Amino acid sequence: MAKRRDVLKAGAVAVASTPAIFGGAAIPRAAQAQLCRPEGIRSPLTEPDSPPVRHYHEPLYITPAMSEVDPATLSPPPDPNRHQRYDEFQPVKHYVQRMTEGLWNYHEDLSVLNPLGFGSLAWMFNGATPGETLVARYGEPVFIRRYNDLPMTEDALIPFGLPYTTLHLHNAHTASESDGWPGDFVGPGEYWDHHHAMMYARNDPNEALASLWYHDHMLDFTATNVYAGLSAMATFYDDIDSGDENDPNPDALRLPGTYGKYDVSIILHDVRFDQFGNPAYNVFDTDGHLGDLITVNRKVSPYLEVEPRKYRFRIYDGGPSRFYELGLADESEMFVICNDGNLLEEPVSVTSIVLGPANRHDVIIDFSRYSVGQSVNLLNIMEQVNGQGPTGRRLEGPDRMPVMQFRIKPLEGPDNSRIPDFMRKLPHVNLNEVVAEREWVFDHDMGLWTINHEFMDPTKVSAAPRQGTAEIWTFRNAGTSWAHPVHVHFEEFQVLEWNGRPPTGVLRSRKDVATLGPGDSARVFYRFDDFLGRYPIHCHNNVHEDNAMMARWDIIPNGGDDDD
Amino acid sequence: MKKTTRRTFLASAAAAIPAVATAAVAPGAVKDNPAFKTCPRARGGKNASRFPQVIVQDQHKEKAWFYEDLIADKVVLVSFTSVKGEKYYPLLSNLVKVHEMIEDRIGKEVQMYTVTTDPYHDTPEDLKALAEKHGARWRFLTGAPEDIREILASFNARGSLYALSWIGNEKTGRWMNKPSRLQPLFITEAVGRLSTGKQHKPFLVDDHSV
Numbered sequence: 001m002a003k004r005r006d007v008l009k010a011g012a013v014a015v016a017s018t019p020a021i022f023g024g025a026a027i028p029r030a031a032q033a034q035l036c037r038p039e040g041i042r043s044p045l046t047e048p049d050s051p052p053v054r055h056y057h058e059p060l061y062i063t064p065a066m067s068e069v070d071p072a073t074l075s076p077p078p079d080p081n082r083h084q085r086y087d088e089f090q091p092v093k094h095y096v097q098r099m100t101e102g103l104w105n106y107h108e109d110l111s112v113l114n115p116l117g118f119g120s121l122a123w124m125f126n127g128a129t130p131g132e133t134l135v136a137r138y139g140e141p142v143f144i145r146r147y148n149d150l151p152m153t154e155d156a157l158i159p160f161g162l163p164y165t166t167l168h169l170h171n172a173h174t175a176s177e178s179d180g181w182p183g184d185f186v187g188p189g190e191y192w193d194h195h196h197a198m199m200y201a202r203n204d205p206n207e208a209l210a211s212l213w214y215h216d217h218m219l220d221f222t223a224t225n226v227y228a229g230l231s232a233m234a235t236f237y238d239d240i241d242s243g244d245e246n247d248p249n250p251d252a253l254r255l256p257g258t259y260g261k262y263d264v265s266i267i268l269h270d271v272r273f274d275q276f277g278n279p280a281y282n283v284f285d286t287d288g289h290l291g292d293l294i295t296v297n298r299k300v301s302p303y304l305e306v307e308p309r310k311y312r313f314r315i316y317d318g319g320p321s322r323f324y325e326l327g328l329a330d331e332s333e334m335f336v337i338c339n340d341g342n343l344l345e346e347p348v349s350v351t352s353i354v355l356g357p358a359n360r361h362d363v364i365i366d367f368s369r370y371s372v373g374q375s376v377n378l379l380n381i382m383e384q385v386n387g388q389g390p391t392g393r394r395l396e397g398p399d400r401m402p403v404m405q406f407r408i409k410p411l412e413g414p415d416n417s418r419i420p421d422f423m424r425k426l427p428h429v430n431l432n433e434v435v436a437e438r439e440w441v442f443d444h445d446m447g448l449w450t451i452n453h454e455f456m457d458p459t460k461v462s463a464a465p466r467q468g469t470a471e472i473w474t475f476r477n478a479g480t481s482w483a484h485p486v487h488v489h490f491e492e493f494q495v496l497e498w499n500g501r502p503p504t505g506v507l508r509s510r511k512d513v514a515t516l517g518p519g520d521s522a523r524v525f526y527r528f529d530d531f532l533g534r535y536p537i538h539c540h541n542n543v544h545e546d547n548a549m550m551a552r553w554d555i556i557p558n559g560g561d562d563d564d
Numbered sequence: 565m566k567k568t569t570r571r572t573f574l575a576s577a578a579a580a581i582p583a584v585a586t587a588a589v590a591p592g593a594v595k596d597n598p599a600f601k602t603c604p605r606a607r608g609g610k611n612a613s614r615f616p617q618v619i620v621q622d623q624h625k626e627k628a629w630f631y632e633d634l635i636a637d638k639v640v641l642v643s644f645t646s647v648k649g650e651k652y653y654p655l656l657s658n659l660v661k662v663h664e665m666i667e668d669r670i671g672k673e674v675q676m677y678t679v680t681t682d683p684y685h686d687t688p689e690d691l692k693a694l695a696e697k698h699g700a701r702w703r704f705l706t707g708a709p710e711d712i713r714e715i716l717a718s719f720n721a722r723g724s725l726y727a728l729s730w731i732g733n734e735k736t737g738r739w740m741n742k743p744s745r746l747q748p749l750f751i752t753e754a755v756g757r758l759s760t761g762k763q764h765k766p767f768l769v770d771d772h773s774v
Contacts, residue, residue: 081774082773082774152760153736153738153758153760153764154735154736154760154761156736159610159736159737159738160738162738162740162757162758164757164766176773177773177774181773183767183771183772184772184773185766187766220740220742220754220757221740283739283740284614284718284719284720284730284739285720286720286728286741287720445727446653446723446725446726446727447721447722447723447725447726447727447728448727448728448743455743455746457746457747457750458771459747459771533773546740547728547741548742548743548746
């Protein structure tokens, strides 16, 4: 740091020695070219590359499940009046998380570059990123108190983002005040309480959610705060998707189980690192931000030792702007069992999966086809050169991006898991219940990202459906070159038509993100039940979201006033 | 006379460049990347390497180094428009309302600038007329077209219409943007949010749930 003072001094001298006024245009261009120039437009193609790292060098970080705290230790105690339906869904599990700034080992080769010691700068939950997984079960309501222990803005070492946080449990059927509304942020030294009722939407077990994630949703700073490390995963179990592959319940699906062992959650973030091994971010590119290294659970292209048997991987695209097509290097088969984290009716056999920001797929990979000592790599073959979206081309050969490596180790016991023929029925869609149709157009205008030609105004209610009703919403991408993963909080949808056609395969599912390519439109079915309040609809390319591509909609009481 | 002056400029420029250029050799900068030209940059600021080291001129013909004099170590609100652009996509009436809300801070903790997106046509006189027409009492910047284009490029402002306002705090190096036509309150709030110390305001209207 003493060095910095020297640099400042040198800078001051340089300034003093330059003539006060050059006369601007009076100088010939050739001479002016020497005056400054250079960095010019920084585009994803001209961003400095991350320092070199050895791929498949770090072991995968398997995020532990959150550990419960005694509610008596919460001071002050939870305030039931702050939460909708708290008395009906009294918490049975309590958790505390503290968000702090610290050092995280993304990769040994990056960590050693850091003059602060070992590690890369990160914002973390309870000292780790991703934070601990919320492993929850239907019927067991959850209470989480989250303290913002980040430094004040002027003291924060991470040079991007704002240390004000609001945590969104992505896809959860949760009351507005616990949903992580972008304006419900708290600053350093403050906390926010989240209450998750762990109820099925409309009490219908077919509405069960499986693979969710929580991430910061700070107004204007979601992309940067998440990039700094504020995201993690959540796993919801119930009677049939119980996480136990030896479950004696005859209805149990017995998918590869035991959280953290054969049921592994992995979240992808593409990160660019600076010369000191810290994450680097260009806030001035409003199209998006691309990293050049793929991190899995915040480890740069790690490896995982697996047994020659079936595994369930819950794969999350944590953003901010990268789309993926993931496949095994030998192009062998995987079974998609979930789209956006929710069980499909039937598994779909694929050789690759496509993920937009915030999309999730659960896949079952059967490693029994490999022998002990072999390894197989997971690669990204989607070409993307800027934050707007994929180019539509595939990467080939050595251009494919390393994601992670599976190394086959000896089998430890019998594999009693199954790939069921049928999993969970899709909830019934009754179009006779529809009381309104709405269209949401995602576009770009004068440097701005817009929804219905407007930009985020948290005081403006763009739609106010009544509780207990159903509507058809159409999301339309009016762009010609960019992609928008459209996300609506609180409630999932089922696709009725995608570009005018009924969905097939993995798209025939319950979803919370509609990844729209240029010109795409999706017509979907929504119901609004159980809770009231304000929720956002936004583009989940977090950079677009932070650049005003968000709108507020409210669920209002049935019989209420439209202007409420 | 003019020629002599110009030669003097060049001579002093030539003398200044090596000093700046030497000082600008930061450890492991981006110079290994062939996509970057290496060149002298402003020093000592958080984003000094990002912004061009160019001279700009305001509507009163006062000249300044864009980064070192106007941005470095300051809280700033930078918007973009032009005489022509304002006809098609008016922003200034809204920004005047923003200015009113932070007027007591302008020139002290907060600096407000509008950079022309049309430096080929907008002279200081034009910008003066434009500002006066809207009652805008902050600095409107123009300069050599190539220089202004460098500035626009550093904000990723493309085309002659660019409707984002950038709010920056170069004491901390943090920047954010707001649409220039957004409710003035939210633009003002962004200025407060990025301000530090006593001037920091997380929100102007508390919109929190319960």
